[in-house]
Amino acid sequence: MQKKINVVFNVPVVLMLAILYLFASHCSALASQTEPLLIFYSDNVQGETEPCG
Amino acid sequence: MGGLSKKIFQIKSLSKENTANSLLVDSGNLLFKQTNIADGPSQARLAASTIVEVYKTIGFDAVAVGPLDLAGGVLFLQQSKNDNFPWISANIFNENEQLLFKPFVTKTIQDREITVFALSGAPKRALSDVYIKPWEDILPSLLQRIRKKNRNGLIVLLSSLSDKENQVIAKEYKDIHVLVSAHPRKGNVAPQLINNTLLTQTAKQGKHQGLLEITFGSSRLWGQNSQKKLADLQNSLGSINWQLQRLLKKSKPSGNAAKYEKTITRLEDEKKSLAAEINTMKDQADEERNGGTKEDNFTYRFIGLKKNMPNDQRTDEKIHTLNQEVRKLNARLKQAKTANRHITGAKSSLSLIGHNACGECHEKQKIFWESTRHAKAYNTLLTKNKNLDTNCLPCHLSMEITKGAFAPLAPNMILSYPEKLQSVGCETCHGIGNKHSTDPEQFKLVLTPASDICLTCHTDEHDDNFIYKEKLEKVSCPAG
Numbered sequence: 001m002q003k004k005i006n007v008v009f010n011v012p013v014v015l016m017l018a019i020l021y022l023f024a025s026h027c028s029a030l031a032s033q034t035e036p037l038l039i040f041y042s043d044n045v046q047g048e049t050e051p052c053g
Numbered sequence: 054m055g056g057l058s059k060k061i062f063q064i065k066s067l068s069k070e071n072t073a074n075s076l077l078v079d080s081g082n083l084l085f086k087q088t089n090i091a092d093g094p095s096q097a098r099l100a101a102s103t104i105v106e107v108y109k110t111i112g113f114d115a116v117a118v119g120p121l122d123l124a125g126g127v128l129f130l131q132q133s134k135n136d137n138f139p140w141i142s143a144n145i146f147n148e149n150e151q152l153l154f155k156p157f158v159t160k161t162i163q164d165r166e167i168t169v170f171a172l173s174g175a176p177k178r179a180l181s182d183v184y185i186k187p188w189e190d191i192l193p194s195l196l197q198r199i200r201k202k203n204r205n206g207l208i209v210l211l212s213s214l215s216d217k218e219n220q221v222i223a224k225e226y227k228d229i230h231v232l233v234s235a236h237p238r239k240g241n242v243a244p245q246l247i248n249n250t251l252l253t254q255t256a257k258q259g260k261h262q263g264l265l266e267i268t269f270g271s272s273r274l275w276g277q278n279s280q281k282k283l284a285d286l287q288n289s290l291g292s293i294n295w296q297l298q299r300l301l302k303k304s305k306p307s308g309n310a311a312k313y314e315k316t317i318t319r320l321e322d323e324k325k326s327l328a329a330e331i332n333t334m335k336d337q338a339d340e341e342r343n344g345g346t347k348e349d350n351f352t353y354r355f356i357g358l359k360k361n362m363p364n365d366q367r368t369d370e371k372i373h374t375l376n377q378e379v380r381k382l383n384a385r386l387k388q389a390k391t392a393n394r395h396i397t398g399a400k401s402s403l404s405l406i407g408h409n410a411c412g413e414c415h416e417k418q419k420i421f422w423e424s425t426r427h428a429k430a431y432n433t434l435l436t437k438n439k440n441l442d443t444n445c446l447p448c449h450l451s452m453e454i455t456k457g458a459f460a461p462l463a464p465n466m467i468l469s470y471p472e473k474l475q476s477v478g479c480e481t482c483h484g485i486g487n488k489h490s491t492d493p494e495q496f497k498l499v500l501t502p503a504s505d506i507c508l509t510c511h512t513d514e515h516d517d518n519f520i521y522k523e524k525l526e527k528v529s530c531p532a533g
Contacts, residue, residue, distance in 0.1 A: 037162055038071050039209065039265040040064065043080040043235035044257040046121060047100050049372055050056035051515065052434070052445030 057107060058364035058372060060259045063356065064111055065365060067262065074162055077112065078169055080211035080235040080254065081119025086444075088177035090125040095464065096379050096443050098125055103375040105133045107368050115158050117171035117211035118142040119235050124176060127153060127183050141171040141211070143195055144186040153183060156195060159203060165269065166206030168199050172222075174213040174235075188214060188222070196228055205273060207349075209233065223247035230273065230349070231265065241355045249274055251351065258514055261355045268350045276337075276348030283334045290327045293320055376438070383441040387468040405451055406486045407473035414493070418479070418530035425528050427477035443467050448510035451478035453485055457505035482506060482528070501525070 068075050084101035108116065118140050122130060127145075134140050134154060143156035157170035172192070175185045199208060208228055212219055213235040223232055227249035234242070234254040241261055244251040255263040270276065297320050306313055408428075412419030422428055430449040434440040443464040450467070451474040453460040480486050488496040504521040511519035 035074050035163065037165070037167070037207070037267040037269065038075040039231065039263075039267065040068060040075060040077045041080065041233045041253070041263040041265070042060075042255050042259055042261070043119070043213075043233065044082045044121075044237055044255070045057070045060075045079075045084075045104065045259040046082055046086040046237070046257060047084055047097060047104065048057065048086075048258045048514075049100050049103060049375065050058065052437070052439055052442065052448070 056364075056372075057104065057259070058368040059358050059362045060262070061107055061111060061368045062363055062365040063262055063358060067264070067356070068111070076160060076162065076167055076169070076209075077114050078209065078211060078233065079108075079113060079116045080233040081117035081171070081173070081213045082121040082235045082237055083108070083116060083119070084122045085124040086121070088121065088124050090178075092126065094382055096383060098129065099375055099378050099382065100444075101125060101129070102133075103371050105136075105138055107371055109136070109138055110367060113139050114160055115139050115141045115169040115171070115211065117213060117235070118145060118154060118173045119213035120174045120176035121237065123173075123180065124178050126178075127180060130154075141169065142173045143170050144172055144188060144191055145183055146186055147183055157199060159206075166203040167209065168203045168206060169209045169211060170195065170199065171211040172214055174215065188218065192222070192226065196226060200228065207231070207267070207273070211235070219252060220247060223250035223252050226250070230275070233263070244351065244353050246275055251275065253353070255355060259358070260514065261357050264354045264356060266352045266354075270348040270350070272347040272349075274348050276350045283331065283338050286327055286331050286334060290324065290331065293324050293327065296320055297324070376442075380438070380441045383443065383464070383468050386465045387441065390465040390469040403471070403474065404485050404487045405453065405474055405478075405480045406490055407451065407471070407480075408476075408478040409473060410490060411479040411486055414490075415479075415530075417533060421530050422479065427481075427528060430477045431475035441468065446470070448515070449476065450474055451476070451481050454481060454506050454509050457509050459509065477510075501529075 064077065068077055084104060085097055087097065090097050116139055118130060123145075130140060131153065139158065140154045141156065141158060142154040143152070145153045147153055154171075157168050159166055159168045161167070172188045173185055196208075207230050209231045210222070210229045211233050212222070214222070216234070216236060219232055219234050222229065224247055229250050232250050232252045234252065236254060237257060239254060240256040241263070242252070242254045244253040244265065246252075251265070253263060253265070255261045297317070300313070300317060300320070408419060408422060431440070434442070434445055434449045439445045446467050447459050447462075450470050452462075482502040483498040483500070486498065489498050502525075507519070507521060507524065510516075511524070
């Protein structure tokens with residue numbers, strides 16, 4: 001009896017977890033596709049290391 | 054303003070959050086301020102080596118060789134290149150027609166190829182062993198080569214060429230999507246779209262970090278952000294409608310009927326053409342909203358260094374070591390110069406007389422000067438342990454300034470400056486006093502210094518609160 005209850009209870013939970021997992025990975029795949037490229041740029045540091053005081 | 058340590062902290066924290074999709078580049082003029090650095094050990098070379106070491110720790114993808122980087126000679130750069138520093142330049146050759154640096158680097162970010170190449174401007178220092186090829190000779194074939202490897206990716210040019218040359222490149226080569234320039238005297242330049250090239254750069258001395266955020270379409274052409282453009286077009290249409298209504302409300306002027314009709318026709322035409330443009334732009338905006346845009350879009354930011362930003366600990370350690378090395382080196386230079394003076398008996402070649410000599414006739418003014426911060430300028434360096442730093446010393450000594458620049462003096466001259474000329478004395482503002490002291494009537498000095506004299510030291514980098522008129526009042530000597 002105990003085993004039966006466990007099986008009945010666990011099947012939908014496992015299914016739900018599987019669906020959640022699929023949904024999450026789909027979302028993350030979508031997010032990574034749309035992530036923009038970031039270009040960090042600078043120039044003319046000209047030997048500057050620190051202020052004199 | 055903030056220093057290298059703050060800059061490195063900023064870059065590390067910005068790129069840490071975005072390692073997978075970011076590209077970190079510098080378009081050059083990184084190492085030196087002067088156009089020609091003498092051979093042999095010097096403070097400038099020690100500082101440049103530290104900058105290279107620090108930059109290596111943050112993983113730059115590419116650093117272009119600029120003319121100011123060549124000021125110390127090519128050997129200096131090649132040593133760091135051999136040490137895996139990512140220098141690039143497509144037009145620096147040796148006498149055997151061999152490229153001295155990698156012409157470009159390619160990085161794959163989210164399945165997209167990004168190629169970064171560099172064109173270097175000619176240095177003022179004469180270089181016997183290398184030459185800089187004109188960009189016109191190499192750019193067409195180089196771009197072909199890049200395009201073979203990178204068919205549909207992004208191409209970025211790091212350029213230390215002149216403004217004019219950059220504009221011509223942008224107009225003629227629409228394959229170059231981003232051009233980051235390195236003009237030594239320019240501030241932040243917001244991305245300007247020329248043909249299909251975004252031209253931009255950041256302010257000097259590393260005070261700002263530029264950030265371009267690019268959303269890819271498929272065509273490798275820049276869109277103008279259709280939402281913004283749509284809003285602009287709708288504003289223009291509103292303005293034309295308002296003008297039309299105003300004109301139509303008025304009765305037709307009897308004398309100027311032809312002009313009136315002509316204006317109405319012109320406005321009606323403009324209205325029609327704007328309405329058509331708005332419809333096209335609406336479609337494009339819808340397409341963008343649905344993620345089906347063909348064009349690339351960008352936003353940009355300049356992120357400034359802030360005084361309250363934390364320092365990077367590892368960089369601080371390296372700068373501490375640098376300061377110790379600089380003190381050691383400059384103490385040796387100073388000693389050698391002083392010893393030489395004792396041996397030869399030569400007097401200083403400087404013609405400044407110092408504040409004590411001025412005070413012999415201008416006692417009231419000398420007493421006032423002693424109460425100002427100018428009189429304590431050298432002590433500030435002593436307390437910061439920077440009194441052997443040739444970058445700092447000129448602004449803390451009595452120096453001759455002409456046309457907003459210090460009289461050129463060799464580092465060992467600055468280091469062995471006479472004690473009577475330490476701190477910012479009378480002659481910095483009023484001019485050299487030796488002739489004036491012999492015949493004050495014939496050789497008159499400047500009473501009020503022009504702003505360019507003050508601004509030689511009170512630059513944005515060192516004094517962001519400097520307002521000439523306000524500060525002049527604080528240091529103006531009493532009359533009489």
